[in-house]
Amino acid sequence: MPHIEAVTCPVCGCLCDDIRLRIEAGKIVEVKNGCAMCESKFLGYCGEHRLSKPLIRKNGELVEVSLNEAVKKAAEILAEANYPLLYGWSSTSCEAIRIGLELAEEVGGVIDNTSTVCHGPSVLSIQDIGIPSCTLGQVRHRADLVIYWGCDPWSAHPRHIERYTSFSDGRFEKSEWKGYLSKTKALIVKKKIEKALKRVFARETPSLSPHVRREPPPTLFKEGRKMIVVDVRRTRSAETADYFIQVEPNRDYELLEALRLLVRDEELEVEEVAGVPVAYLEEVADLMIRCNFGALFFGLGLTMSRGKMRNIDAALSLIRDLNTRTKFTIMPMRGHFNVSGSDTVFTWQTGYPYAVDFSLCYPRYNPGETSAVDVLLRGETDASLIVASDPVSNFPRKAAEHLVKNPLIVIDPHVNATAQMGDVVIPSALVGVEVEGTAYRMDHVPLPLKKVVEPPEGLISDEEILRKILSEVRKIKAGKMEES
Amino acid sequence: MIVLTPSRQLPFPVMAECISPDVFQEKTLEEIGELAVWEGNKQKKLADLFKVEEQNREGENEATITICGDVAEVRRIGASMTIGEIMIEGNVGMHLGEEMKGGKITVHGNAESWAGSMMKGGTIEIYGSAGDYLGAPYRGCGEGMRGGQIVVHGDVGSEAGAYMKKGLLKIKGNAGQFAGLRMHGGTILVEGNCEARAGACMTEGKIVVIGFLESVLPTFTIEGVRNKVKIKETDSIEGPFYIFSGDLAERGNGKLYVSKRKNPHLSVFEKLL
Amino acid sequence: MSNGVVFDPLNGIDGEKVDIAVKDGKIVKSVSEHRAKKIDVAGMIVMPGGVDIHSHIAGSEVNTGRLLRPEDHFKDSECKTSVTRSGVGYSIPSTFTTGYRYARMGYTTVMNPSMPPLEAKHTHEELNDIPLIDKATYPLLGDWWFVLEYLSQGNIEELARHVAWMINSTKGYAIKIVNPGGLESWGFGHNVTSLDDQIPHFCITPREIILGLCRVNKLLNLPHSVHLHTNNLGKPGNYKTALETMKYVEELANDEKPAVHITHCQFSAFTGDDWRTLGSGAEEIAKYLNGHSHVTIDMGQVIFTDTTTMTADGPFQFGLYELTGNKWVNHDVETETSAGIVPFRYRKKSFAHATQWSIGLELALLVKDSWKIYMTTDHPNGGPFTAYPKIIAWLISKKARKATLKKINPKARSRSLLPSIDRELSFYELAIMTRAGQAKALGLKHKGHLGVGADADIAVYNVNPHKTDPSKEYKKVRKAFKRAAYTIKGGKVVVKNGEVLKHVEGATMWLDVKISEPFKVTADMKRRFREYWTVEYENYPVTDRYLEISQPIPVKAEV
Ligand code: SF4
Ligand SMILES: [Zn+2]
Numbered sequence A: 001m002p003h004i005e006a007v008t009c010p011v012c013g014c015l016c017d018d019i020r021l022r023i024e025a026g027k028i029v030e031v032k033n034g035c036a037m038c039e040s041k042f043l044g045y046c047g048e049h050r051l052s053k054p055l056i057r058k059n060g061e062l063v064e065v066s067l068n069e070a071v072k073k074a075a076e077i078l079a080e081a082n083y084p085l086l087y088g089w090s091s092t093s094c095e096a097i098r099i100g101l102e103l104a105e106e107v108g109g110v111i112d113n114t115s116t117v118c119h120g121p122s123v124l125s126i127q128d129i130g131i132p133s134c135t136l137g138q139v140r141h142r143a144d145l146v147i148y149w150g151c152d153p154w155s156a157h158p159r160h161i162e163r164y165t166s167f168s169d170g171r172f173e174k175s176e177w178k179g180y181l182s183k184t185k186a187l188i189v190k191k192k193i194e195k196a197l198k199r200v201f202a203r204e205t206p207s208l209s210p211h212v213r214r215e216p217p218p219t220l221f222k223e224g225r226k227m228i229v230v231d232v233r234r235t236r237s238a239e240t241a242d243y244f245i246q247v248e249p250n251r252d253y254e255l256l257e258a259l260r261l262l263v264r265d266e267e268l269e270v271e272e273v274a275g276v277p278v279a280y281l282e283e284v285a286d287l288m289i290r291c292n293f294g295a296l297f298f299g300l301g302l303t304m305s306r307g308k309m310r311n312i313d314a315a316l317s318l319i320r321d322l323n324t325r326t327k328f329t330i331m332p333m334r335g336h337f338n339v340s341g342s343d344t345v346f347t348w349q350t351g352y353p354y355a356v357d358f359s360l361c362y363p364r365y366n367p368g369e370t371s372a373v374d375v376l377l378r379g380e381t382d383a384s385l386i387v388a389s390d391p392v393s394n395f396p397r398k399a400a401e402h403l404v405k406n407p408l409i410v411i412d413p414h415v416n417a418t419a420q421m422g423d424v425v426i427p428s429a430l431v432g433v434e435v436e437g438t439a440y441r442m443d444h445v446p447l448p449l450k451k452v453v454e455p456p457e458g459l460i461s462d463e464e465i466l467r468k469i470l471s472e473v474r475k476i477k478a479g480k481m482e483e484s
Numbered sequence B: 001m002i003v004l005t006p007s008r009q010l011p012f013p014v015m016a017e018c019i020s021p022d023v024f025q026e027k028t029l030e031e032i033g034e035l036a037v038w039e040g041n042k043q044k045k046l047a048d049l050f051k052v053e054e055q056n057r058e059g060e061n062e063a064t065i066t067i068c069g070d071v072a073e074v075r076r077i078g079a080s081m082t083i084g085e086i087m088i089e090g091n092v093g094m095h096l097g098e099e100m101k102g103g104k105i106t107v108h109g110n111a112e113s114w115a116g117s118m119m120k121g122g123t124i125e126i127y128g129s130a131g132d133y134l135g136a137p138y139r140g141c142g143e144g145m146r147g148g149q150i151v152v153h154g155d156v157g158s159e160a161g162a163y164m165k166k167g168l169l170k171i172k173g174n175a176g177q178f179a180g181l182r183m184h185g186g187t188i189l190v191e192g193n194c195e196a197r198a199g200a201c202m203t204e205g206k207i208v209v210i211g212f213l214e215s216v217l218p219t220f221t222i223e224g225v226r227n228k229v230k231i232k233e234t235d236s237i238e239g240p241f242y243i244f245s246g247d248l249a250e251r252g253n254g255k256l257y258v259s260k261r262k263n264p265h266l267s268v269f270e271k272l273l
Numbered sequence C: 001m002s003n004g005v006v007f008d009p010l011n012g013i014d015g016e017k018v019d020i021a022v023k024d025g026k027i028v029k030s031v032s033e034h035r036a037k038k039i040d041v042a043g044m045i046v047m048p049g050g051v052d053i054h055s056h057i058a059g060s061e062v063n064t065g066r067l068l069r070p071e072d073h074f075k076d077s078e079c080k081t082s083v084t085r086s087g088v089g090y091s092i093p094s095t096f097t098t099g100y101r102y103a104r105m106g107y108t109t110v111m112n113p114s115m116p117p118l119e120a121k122h123t124h125e126e127l128n129d130i131p132l133i134d135k136a137t138y139p140l141l142g143d144w145w146f147v148l149e150y151l152s153q154g155n156i157e158e159l160a161r162h163v164a165w166m167i168n169s170t171k172g173y174a175i176k177i178v179n180p181g182g183l184e185s186w187g188f189g190h191n192v193t194s195l196d197d198q199i200p201h202f203c204i205t206p207r208e209i210i211l212g213l214c215r216v217n218k219l220l221n222l223p224h225s226v227h228l229h230t231n232n233l234g235k236p237g238n239y240k241t242a243l244e245t246m247k248y249v250e251e252l253a254n255d256e257k258p259a260v261h262i263t264h265c266q267f268s269a270f271t272g273d274d275w276r277t278l279g280s281g282a283e284e285i286a287k288y289l290n291g292h293s294h295v296t297i298d299m300g301q302v303i304f305t306d307t308t309t310m311t312a313d314g315p316f317q318f319g320l321y322e323l324t325g326n327k328w329v330n331h332d333v334e335t336e337t338s339a340g341i342v343p344f345r346y347r348k349k350s351f352a353h354a355t356q357w358s359i360g361l362e363l364a365l366l367v368k369d370s371w372k373i374y375m376t377t378d379h380p381n382g383g384p385f386t387a388y389p390k391i392i393a394w395l396i397s398k399k400a401r402k403a404t405l406k407k408i409n410p411k412a413r414s415r416s417l418l419p420s421i422d423r424e425l426s427f428y429e430l431a432i433m434t435r436a437g438q439a440k441a442l443g444l445k446h447k448g449h450l451g452v453g454a455d456a457d458i459a460v461y462n463v464n465p466h467k468t469d470p471s472k473e474y475k476k477v478r479k480a481f482k483r484a485a486y487t488i489k490g491g492k493v494v495v496k497n498g499e500v501l502k503h504v505e506g507a508t509m510w511l512d513v514k515i516s517e518p519f520k521v522t523a524d525m526k527r528r529f530r531e532y533w534t535v536e537y538e539n540y541p542v543t544d545r546y547l548e549i550s551q552p553i554p555v556k557a558e559v
Helices: A036-044 A067-080 A094-107 A120-129 A136-142 A160-164 A177-190 A193-202 A236-240 A252-262 A278-290 A309-322 A339-350 A372-377 A397-405 A417-421 A462-483 B029-034 B264-272 C060-068 C095-104 C117-128 C145-153 C156-170 C182-186 C206-220 C239-248 C282-291 C314-324 C351-366 C385-396 C398-405 C410-415 C427-442 C474-482 C523-532
Strands: A003-007 A019-024 A027-032 A055-058 A061-064 A084-088 A110-113 A130-134 A145-149 A226-231 A243-246 A293-298 A327-332 A383-387 A408-412 A424-427 A437-440 A446-449 B002-006 B036-039 B042-045 B050-054 B064-068 B085-089 B104-107 B123-126 B146-152 B166-171 B184-190 B204-209 B221-230 B236-246 B254-259 C005-008 C013-017 C021-023 C026-028 C045-048 C050-052 C107-115 C134-139 C176-178 C226-229 C260-262 C295-298 C306-311 C328-332 C340-345 C458-461 C486-489 C492-496 C508-514 C550-556
Touching (some): A019 A036, A027 A036, A067 A383, A084 A094, A084 A372, A094 A110, A110 A339, A120 C060, A130 A136, A136 A160, A136 A293, A243 A278, A252 A309, A309 A327, A339 A437, A339 C060, A372 A397, A446 C117, C005 C427, C060 C117, C060 C306, C060 C340, C095 C107, C107 C117, C107 C486, C117 C134, C117 C508, C145 C206, C156 C206, C156 C508, C176 C206, C206 C226, C206 C239, C239 C282, C282 C295, C282 C351, C306 C314, C314 C328, C385 C398, C385 C427, C385 C474, C398 C474
Parallel strands (some): A130 C328, A293 A327, A383 A408, A408 A424, B002 B064, B064 B085, B123 B146, B146 B166, B166 B184, B184 B204, B204 B254, C050 C107, C176 C226, C260 C295, C508 C550
Antiparallel strands (some): A003 A019, A019 A027, A055 A061, A055 A424, B002 B050, B036 B042, B236 B254, C045 C458, C328 C340, C458 C486
C-alpha cells in the first residue's frame, strides 16, 4: 500500500502541498495533514455526482454519445456563434486555461474566470493603486501583526492560520498556538467543560461567546504575534483573534479611510466610525504603526460589501501608506485553488487578468462591459462553454436564464446544475487527483498538481478535451474558408 | 445631415467608433455605408446594420448625424470626435463620446456606462439617465475628464466624474456612490440626491449637492456655511450650504458643498465650527 | 543567403560579401547549390541574430506589471492573424507579442534576468509562450538565506554545491544578484547603503556576498559571470558604489573571463548628492573599464516614453513610488528575494531624466572596447526593447544625438558630455554591442556569430552600408533596424519585411551543472527546507515538463 507524499490539495487558495495519501487498490483510502475540505475532496471525489459519459441534448433529453460526437457538436456551436462566452477556469489547471484562451481567441469569444464574481473588484483596485504584497512564507517568518478583514479563514481556508500566519513557526516570529490554547482553555473552564472540549476537537463551530471585548485588550500590546479580525459578525476566526473589531455592515470604507488618517497621526473630528469608537481605532492605528511586519488579509466580506472595489482601494491605500512607517503587506484570500493561476495565465497571454473579449480579434478588457455576468445580463451572448464551474447555481437569476436559453457546453467532472441544463456535457478527469497540472497559490506561488490515481475509463483531462474542440473548430473554419 | 436608422435588432455588441462627424465628413452616402463596424465577432459594414440616408434641412449644420432608434448595444459612438453634432433619438450604448474633444452629442434616451469617458472638450447632453462611470477613465488610468461639459437630466450611476481634472458635470437627477472619486479639479453639480462617499479621495475641485447627501466621509472636515456657490463664471446657486473640505486621507483640498436645508442630519457638524 | 554585406565580429568579418549556407537549423560550410532555397540579400546588412543579455520578459514580476497596467495595453493591441496569436503592448507586452516584436527587429536570443527561484515554474511557463526567440533566465540568489548562511560560515564549497543544485532546480542560466543584502533587509522594510553594512540577523555584508558568489561562479565554471545589479542603484552619488564593487572583485580577474557583469550600468553611474546636483559618472566608470578587463556592463539606456519599472530591488522601487506617487506593487519572496513595480514616465524636460538619458549614451561611447558594453534598456525599466532602433541611431550618429539634445532639459543639456563626444559607432561595433559581445559575455557558443556550427539565427537589415552614411542618414538605418528584412531563426524564415511569417517556438537554455558527486538531499536539507519555505522540497524544482523545448547546456564544476 503505497503512500504518496507532498500532494497538493486542489481545493482552496491555500494550496497546501504537504498532503500525504495512502492508496490501496487504485483508491485513496487515507488522507494525512489535510483539513476537512481536503479530506472530503480526496475521499469523496468518486461519488455519485461523477459524470462518466459525454452527453448531448436530443429532443430535450440528455443522451449518451461518443466523445467525438460531443466534441464535434461543441465545436460547431462555438464556431458558429457571434458572441460566445467561455467561463469558469478557476478549478482547472493552468495548462487547460492556456488552451482555453487559444480557443476563445479562435472563436472570437469573451473569456472570463470566476474572479469576475469574487476578487475581480480587488484586481480593479490593484490596477488603480498597486499592491504591497509578498509570499505567504514572508508572513510566516516575519509578521508580528496579522489582520483578517471580511474573511473567516477557519471556515473558508482552514489551514491558513496554521500554515502561514499566527500559528505557524517562522524564523523571526513564533507560533501563537500555545497562547491560543491556554486562552481557549481558560474559556472552557468558564463554560461547561465537556461540551466545549467536544467542540474544540471535533472542529465544529462553537456557539459564539461574548468574551472578545470591544475595547482593545492590554494583551494586544505585549510581545509576540497579534491577530486582529474585522468583520460584521463574530466568526470563529474572530474568536481566535486577540482583538475583534465589529464593523457596521457596509461601512468598511469609512473605517478604512479613518484608519488611513490615523496612521498619519492625524485627528478625526467624529467620535465613532462605522460603529467603532475612534479612541479604539487610535489604539489599533498605533499598533499598526509600531509592528515590525504587518499583514492584512481580506476576503469577500470586504470585496462584496457596499463600495466593492473602492473598499479595496481604501485597504490598499492604507497598507501602502503604512509602508512609509513600517513594513506592511496585504493579500486577497483567493477562494478556488487555481483562481490565481487563472488570472496569471490570462494576463501573460492577453495582458489582462479576466473578462477578456476577443471578438475584435485582439484582447479587450473592461469589466462591467466584457465580464461574464454583465454580458449575460444584457443578453449579448449566443452560446457558452463552461469549464469546471457552476454559474447556473451562483450567477444572478437573470444571467443564468440567458445562459441556458442559448446553446450551452459544459466540461466538468461532476454533474452540477449547469451540467444538467447543458446541451453538450463532456465529463473530464479530475485535475490534481486523476491528472496532473499546475496551479497558483493565493500568493502566486506555482505548485504542481499530482496525478495520484487513474481516471475512470474513458475520461481525459480538461486540457485534452479543449485541444480536441480547438482542432475541430479549426477544421470547421478551414472548411468554411474553402467553401468561400 | 446624415440619418442612421437601425435596420434590424442589434442583440450583439456593436463597435462603431466610425459614427462620428469627423469620419463622415466629406464622404458620400455609399462611402459611409461602407465604413467598417464590428457586430459581435463579425466584421460588417455600417450599411449592413443601418439605413444610411441624407436629409438636408435649411440652416442645419452639415456635420450632423442623427440616429433614429434604439442603439443601446452600439458602443463608442462619437469617440474622439472634434466637430459637428450627433443626435440620438433613443438609448445609446457604452463609451459614448469617449475621449471626445469637441462638438456636441445629444441623447433623447438613456446612455450606458462610460459616457464621455476621458472627455477633453465639447458637450454631451443626455435627456434620460446615464450609467456608471460618467466621464471616468479607462481601467487603471488616472486621467479622467479634462474639459467639456456633460449634462444629464435623469440619474447617474456610481463614480460619476471619477479622476476628473477639468470641466463640468451637471446631474439633474440623483447620483450614485463615489461621485467625484479621486477628482483633482473641475466641478460636479448634483441637483437631486446623492449616495454616500461623494468626493472620496478627492484632492481638488468642487462637488455641489443640492438634494440629500447620505453621509459625509469621516475624512472630510467642516469649514463653514455659505450662502452661495459658484458653478461657472456666471452661474451661481443659492444655498445655504455646508462646506466640507477633503479628502484628508489623500491630503486633499477639494470642496464639498451640501445644501443645509435638505440635510438636517449634517447639523451635528455645526458644533465643530 | 547570398550577396549580403556581413558583419560577424566573432569571426572577424567586417562588412564583407560572404554567402551563408544553412542546413538543419545550423550554419554549414556549403549546401547543394541547386537544391537549396536561395535568398538574395544584395545591398543589405547581414548580422547574426540579435542577443539581449538583460530584458525582463517573463515571470511573476513582469506579469504583475502587465496586470497592473491595462492603460498601458489598451491602445497598443495586435490582432490575431492566420499565423500569429493576438496580444498587447506597450511597455510590458504579452508573451506572444514579446516574441514577435523581438523577431521583427532581428533578435533571436533573449535573457530574462530576474527569476525568484520559488516562482521559477511561472517564469518557465511564460517563456514557453514566447515564440520565435531562444531564452534563458537567471535565478535571483544574492539574498537567498542559504547564501547568507554559508557565506557567514565561510563555507564556499558547500555553497557552490547548493548554488549548483539551485541552478539545476530552477533551470537557470546565471547567478543574479540584486542589491545584495538590501533585499533581505527589505523583508523588514530596511535597506543597506554601503558595501559594508551589516545585514540584520545574518552577520554578513554586501561585499562578502558579491565576492563569495563571484568565487562560486568560478568554482562552478559557469559560462556567464555573476550578473550584478549594484547596491544603491538609482541614487545620486552611486557611481562610487559601482566603482568600489568593480575594484573589489579585481582580485578575481582572469584573462579569459570577466568576473562580474554590472547590469544596466546607467542606473549605477550617478554623481551628485541629490536629484538637483545629479551628474554623470560615466567618465569615471568608462575610465575604469578602459583600464580593466574583468568587468562587462550593459547600458540600461533611458528612452523618453511612458514605461513600467520593475526590479527585484524592493527598496529602490519603494523609493521610486515615494518620488512619483504612482501606483506601486511590492512582492517579497520568502527566503529569497523581493520585487517592486512602479509605472514611470521619462520626460525630456526633466533634468534628472534627461541626465540619465545622457549617461547611458556616454557610457556606450566612452568605453572604448565595444566588447565590454552591450546595448540594453533594461527592458522595460529604461524603456521598452522596441526602442532599440532609436538607440542605434544615437550610437551611430552624432547628428541624431544632437537632434535629441536640442529638445531636452537645458540644464541637463549644458552638463551633458555628449556634445564633446565625436565617436560614432560603426556597424561592426554595433554588431558587437547588440549580438557578438553579448553572446560572448554569456558564453553562448552557438549564438552571436555566423561561423560554421553556429545556430542559424540571422538578421538581415535593408540598408546598404556602402551607399549609406549612417552618420547623416541615421533615420534610414533606424527604420531598417526596426523592421528586419529577414529574421531567420534556426534556419527558418520567421520574419520578412517586418512581418511575422511563422510562429515557431524557441528553446529554453539552462545549465546542467555537474558537480563531482551528485547532490545529496540530506535530512538536514529537508528540515531546513520545511522551515524556510512554505512548499515541500518535492514540489520546489522545475521539472522537465515545464520546459516545452529544453536545451540543457552541460557545465562541469570544480566542486
Ligand atoms: S486549507 Fe485549503 S488547500 Fe489546505 S488542505 Fe484545506 S482545503 Fe486544502
Ligand atoms: Zn533589470
